[in-house]
Amino acid sequence: MILAIETSCDDTCAAVVEPLGSGARALSNVVHTQTEHGRYGGVVPEVASRAHLERLDGVVERALSEAGVGLEEVEKVAVTTNPGLIGALLVGVSAAKGLAYSRGLPLVAVDHLEGHVAAAYLTEPDLEPPFVAGIASGGHTALYAVDERRGMEGLGATLDDAAGEALDKGARMLGLGFPGGPALSEAGREGDPAAYDFPVALKGRDDLNFSFSGLKTSLLYRLKGLYAEAVAAELPDLAASYESAVVEALVRKMVRAAELREARSLVVAGGVAANARLRRRLGEECERRSLGLVVPPSALCTDNAAMIGAAALYTPALAHPDYLSVSARSA
Numbered sequence: 331m332i333l334a335i336e337t338s339c340d341d342t343c344a345a346v347v348e349p350l351g352s353g354a355r356a357l358s359n360v361v362h363t364q365t366e367h368g369r370y371g372g373v374v375p376e377v378a379s380r381a382h383l384e385r386l387d388g389v390v391e392r393a394l395s396e397a398g399v400g401l402e403e404v405e406k407v408a409v410t411t412n413p414g415l416i417g418a419l420l421v422g423v424s425a426a427k428g429l430a431y432s433r434g435l436p437l438v439a440v441d442h443l444e445g446h447v448a449a450a451y452l453t454e455p456d457l458e459p460p461f462v463a464g465i466a467s468g469g470h471t472a473l474y475a476v477d478e479r480r481g482m483e484g485l486g487a488t489l490d491d492a493a494g495e496a497l498d499k500g501a502r503m504l505g506l507g508f509p510g511g512p513a514l515s516e517a518g519r520e521g522d523p524a525a526y527d528f529p530v531a532l533k534g535r536d537d538l539n540f541s542f543s544g545l546k547t548s549l550l551y552r553l554k555g556l557y558a559e560a561v562a563a564e565l566p567d568l569a570a571s572y573e574s575a576v577v578e579a580l581v582r583k584m585v586r587a588a589e590l591r592e593a594r595s596l597v598v599a600g601g602v603a604a605n606a607r608l609r610r611r612l613g614e615e616c617e618r619r620s621l622g623l624v625v626p627p628s629a630l631c632t633d634n635a636a637m638i639g640a641a642a643l644y645t646p647a648l649a650h651p652d653y654l655s656v657s658a659r660s661a
């Protein structure tokens with residue numbers, strides 16, 4: 331039984347996870363999403379750290395009670411140590427060390443991106459590497475060849491903004507709320523995704539990197555050429571077309587990476603994988619190629635601690651009390 335903690339960005343998370351076959355099962359998965367950042371239009375690191383500090387105890391207690399597990403039944407404590415906002419990570423790492431130390435338990439230090447991939451083992455407990463994994467979140471957009479449960483080989487990454495960041499910034503330019511991904515989907519629900527021809531960068535067939543800065547600039551120039559009334563009238567089309575450009579860039583590279591590696595399955599995770607258009611388009615393209623597709627349910631794609639617990643099941647634990655020197659790392 332693993333108690334997992336995740337505080338790398340603006341979600342305060344704790345979960346109880348146990349092994350299930352070769353995968354994992356979450357007995358609880360509590361996420362407190364900080365709403366303090368909305369009025370700033372983006373995550374403010376210092377605000378995030380303070381909010382984690384205020385909420386984490388309550389979130390951990392809830393994770394234990396919802397799982398019906400007492401602290402005495404916990405065998406290991408797992409925590410995200412990197413990458414992320416350093417102050418935010420420190421809150422989780424300090425709490426996890428304290429909990430583990432006080433009960434003489436081992437501690438597992440988990441990489442946040444390995445955590446996003448491990449969400450797939452909660453969804454498909456029998457999933458076995460090798461497969462190709464695409465992660466698209468607010469901070470990262472990258473492709474990996476996963477040959478064993480630990481160890482991911484980077485195949486490509488964004489050269490500038492992350493996909494979620496591009497969605498957040500685009501939404502902001504359109505006067506929509508934060509986080510931008512869900513706000514754009516909502517605004518573009520009735521829109522035509524082909525109304526505006528936004529650029530999809532690095533179209534080279536075998537280039538597995540991403541770039542979203544040209545897309546952002548393109549939206550900026552479109553908006554400069556429109557009166558406020560026209561922006562309001564065109565909002566559904568603008569939102570749908572912009573979202574679609576991000577989605578098509580992701581689908582193209584993710585599917586191509588799976589083809590180049592001759593993978594049988596493609597795993598897609600990270601906050602942007604909660605996007606309905608992306609999920610639908612991946613489904614279509616993978617079906618056409620008879621490529622297996624694993625996209626965890628939305629709640630396991632956005633930041634959560636169950637995925638950290640799942641990754642911890644196959645990450646070597648640090649013995650008590652050796653982990654006291656473990657530190658949070660931003661990269």
Ligand code: KG4
Nearest residue numbers: 467468469494509511601602604605632633
């Ligand atoms: O993985 P995540 O929760 O946190 C990071 O590690 O960054 O990802 C957050 C990102 C944000 O940019 C947010 O706009 C995006 O994921 N996101 C979405 C959706 N839900 C969250 N993007 C598109 N559609 C969604 N439904």
Ligand code: ZN
Nearest residue numbers: 467600601633
């Ligand atoms: Zn994340």
